[in-house]
Amino acid sequence: MGRWEPGARERLVLAAVDLFTEQGYDATTVAQIAERAGVTKSTFFRHFPDKRELLVAGQEALSLLLTQGITEAPAGAGPLDAVAAGLERASTAFGDISREIAPRLKAAVAASTELQERDALKSVSLAAAMTAALTDRGVPDPTAALAGELGLLAFKRGYATWSGGDAKGDFAPHALAALAELRAASAALG
Incomplete structure (x- = not known):
C-alpha cells in the first residue's frame, strides 16, 4: 500500500492488534506495526504518539x-x-x-x-x-x-x-x- 492511501489510522490499529496477539505487546515494535499496515514510521507517529495509544484509538x-x-x-x-x-x-x-x-x-x-x-x-x-x-x-x-x-x-x-x-x-x-x-x-x- 502506498503511504498516502486513505485509512492509515485504521490499518495501524488492525496491524497492532494482530501483532500484539501474535507475538505479544512487549515484543512488538512501532516499525513492525507500520510495516504491517503498509505505512512509514513517520505516518505512524502522525497518528499516534506511541504504540500504547493504538489501543485507545x-x-x-x-x-x-x-x-x-x-x-x-x-x-x-x-x-x-x-x-x-x-x-x-x-x-x-x-x-x-x-x-x-x-x-x-x-x-x-x-x-x-x-x-x-x-x-x-x-x-x-x-x-x-x-x-x-x-x-x-x-x-x-x-x-x-x-x-x-x-x-x-x-x-x-x-x-x-x-x-x-x-x-x-x-x-x-x-x-x-x-x-x-x-x-x-x-x-x-x-
Whole structure:
C-alpha cells in the first residue's frame, strides 16, 4: 500500500492488534506495526504518539459522543435516561471492524499489564466524562457520579455481549439492555 492511501489510522490499529496477539505487546515494535499496515514510521507517529495509544484509538471521539448524547437528552430526562441517550449516541462509533477486532484486542490487553493499566485509565476517563456531562445538566454530584459509573458498567457489559460470537445487530441495544439490568439491580439494593 502506498503511504498516502486513505485509512492509515485504521490499518495501524488492525496491524497492532494482530501483532500484539501474535507475538505479544512487549515484543512488538512501532516499525513492525507500520510495516504491517503498509505505512512509514513517520505516518505512524502522525497518528499516534506511541504504540500504547493504538489501543485507545477513538477514546476521545467516544467520550465526545457519550457527552453529546447526555447533553442533548430531553430536559426532563433523569440521569440514567440521559446516560441511555449517551450510550445510544456512542453506538455510532462501533461498526463491523470494532466487532471483528474485539476478541483479539481483549486477548492483547489480558496478556499485558501495561495495556491493562491503560484500559483501566480509559474506563476512568469515560466514567468521568459521563459524570461531568450529567453535572453540567444540573444532576447533583453523588448522583451524577453513580450514574456515570453505571453508564460505564453498562457500556462494558453491552460491549462484551455485542462483541461476543453470537450477538447480532448494532451496539446500542446491548448497551441499553445492560443499563436496564443495572437499573433493576440497583433498585433491588434497597
